[in-house]
Amino acid sequence: MGRPPCCEKVGIKKGPWTPEEDIVLVSYIQEHGPGNWRAVPTNTGLLRCSKSCRLRWTNYLRPGIKRGNFTPHEEGMIIHLQALLGNKWAAIASYLPQRTDNDIKNYWNTHLKKKLKKIQSAVDHHHQQYPQAHNNILGSSISDSTTCNSNPLQYPTRNNVNDITSHASTTTLSLRSINQSSSSGGIYASSTENISRLLEGWMRTSPKSTNANLVSKPSLDQEESPKGGQDKDEGCDHDLLSHEAYESMVSFDNLNNVNAASWDRSSTNNCNSSSIKQVSETQSSTTPVIPNEKNKHIIRACDITSTPPLSFLEKWLLDESAAGQVLEDRMMELSPITLV
């Protein structure tokens, strides 16, 4: 079945793109607009396969891409969306129009995954230390949630999505310090920034069709918070939660999840895409639906199960204006405890 790779041709160049190649590609797209990638290598003389050209454009040269440090809000968005959607990086990226799916995927794999693991082990440690308090707060059902979420990286069920959310909130705090250490680009990156500058003029005059796909994406991610500067913490990294912090965290989520808790878990196992359905349906009234054919199938499959009410998390995700605020509020709420 497998089709021969598109790059099997002899003489096709691989590896990092040079600034010269970038300029050729950019100027071609500037003239013809993105699309018809098959024709790009032929028409430009680039010794690259069409796939490579498309990838280079979408992941690096496309105007409007933000590179470098992820803001705490972006991190929060990624963590929440990953919990909801799983590794659907393209879908997640559609909520962060300035970031590419590749970027988000890389960031998740290199930073967030690791961090969540740490948090998870801290939480596990906490469970061992305060088993009674834990049960009192969340009731007996939490033990299931904890168990099924022993690996925070697994594809989440409805219930452990909420569990992850609690991790996510704290992770966002702990991750602040990472932000500042993550580097953005080297020598070559700066050369592509130059290309971006070249593109600025084009952005103003480019045909609508060229940018339509960029603009039409649903955006929960508001422009970077003007409070961006305030988000910087002083570089402290708190991996272990205090008992009080943990209680605060879980009780907050407990409040959030009153609705979710009443949702029968048995009907939702392996079907976290119910969340996707809700997201899509709600979006359709105001914003374009995530154009994901795969989701459609999953949604159909899940239609036969009961539809849960929106959790706080989902409401949060759907509430554009609240998106940044809630996270900030959570940070304010927790900061006296966790950011000592």
Added chain:
DNA sequence: AACAGCGTCAACCGCATCCAC
């Protein structure tokens, strides 16, 4: 100073899906 180990991220690969015919 030299080397090894590790982290990051751009790019590649293979499969899935779309779409025109």
Added chain:
DNA sequence: AGTGGATGCGGTTGACGCTGT
């Protein structure tokens, strides 16, 4: 309805830079 080319997506790789010894 079937087929094949084009495009999209997610997992993985490998080069490069940084840090510790």
